[in-house]
Amino acid sequence: MAMLSLAVAAALATAPALQMPGQFHGGETVARDGERWLALFDAAAGARLRAVRVRVTPTRDAVLDADDGPVTGRIVDTASGPDGAAVAYVRGPGLRERAVARATVVEGPVVNGLGTSRLRLGDRDYTLATRCVPAAAIGDGYRCTIELTQGDRRQTLATMAGMRGEDDRILLGDEAAPGLLFAGDLDGDGALDLLFDVTDHYNLSAPTLFLSGAAGEGELVRAVAEQRSTGC
Incomplete structure (x- = not known):
């Protein structure tokens, strides 16, 4: 055995x-x-x-x-x-x-189609948020980032363009739907790890494994692996 x-x-x-x-x-x-x-x-x-x-x-x-x-x-x-x-x-x-250990996830308010999630793992609190700012290089578009925050530490997990939709929501990438797949302590160090789909296209899946144990200086997590696949 x-x-x-x-x-x-x-x-x-x-x-x-x-x-x-x-x-x-x-x-x-x-x-x-x-x-x-x-x-x-x-x-x-x-x-x-x-x-x-x-x-x-x-x-x-x-x-x-x-x-x-x-x-x-x-x-x-x-x-x-x-x-x-x-x-x-x-x-x-x-x-x-x-x-x-699985993190508890509480969804916050959605503003302009952009959500915020509050995560708690043990005694540690985190926030996942999508932020968009006007970007002159994209015409009337936006530069959007998906960010993980703990206290005064903030890290960008993904960056993509954004555009206003007909209903005034900001659409990420090419009508993409990035999102959290799992949050918890996968590597046993007591800190948050993520499985997050960082897709920037409606026909692309890009689940990515972020581990805290691999994080470098100033980082909360680091992307260590991904699997990209397309739909039709």
Whole structure:
């Protein structure tokens, strides 16, 4: 049993990587069939990281594959367990099987279509906010940043253009919908880690893993891995 645990730990202590579950076009998957990853589960009873073997199954890509040609799509999943479906599969130093402290998230008011979230992890308080300022270089557009704040420390997670929509809301990027996927202590250092989709296009997903344990001087977190994929 100890040998198996050591083998699993060695397989997972690699360069940081992120794989989302679901269906993808060919070439968009990071994981390979049969690899060991840590699955992030976020069930009612709590969040946890658990070692799993990932399945990557060929499937017909309804957008790109011809009816009489080879299949190029891929479905990424794992056998269902007591924790339900995985939120994501992750790898990297500092990540191991453990119960994960989940942050509480309270949504603040939405102004001009831009929201603010207050997060609490243990005795630490954070704010996630999208801020937009007029940008002359974009004509009548805006320069928008998604920022994580703790006390007097502020860090930009993503930057993109913004434009006023017909309903006076500010639309981010090309009608994109960036958003928080998970917030909690993934690497066990007591500080906030994030899984955040930093997409700037309506047809692009860009989930990104931000870890506090990898943060440099002046940073709250650092982006260590991402998986980009397109829709149709």
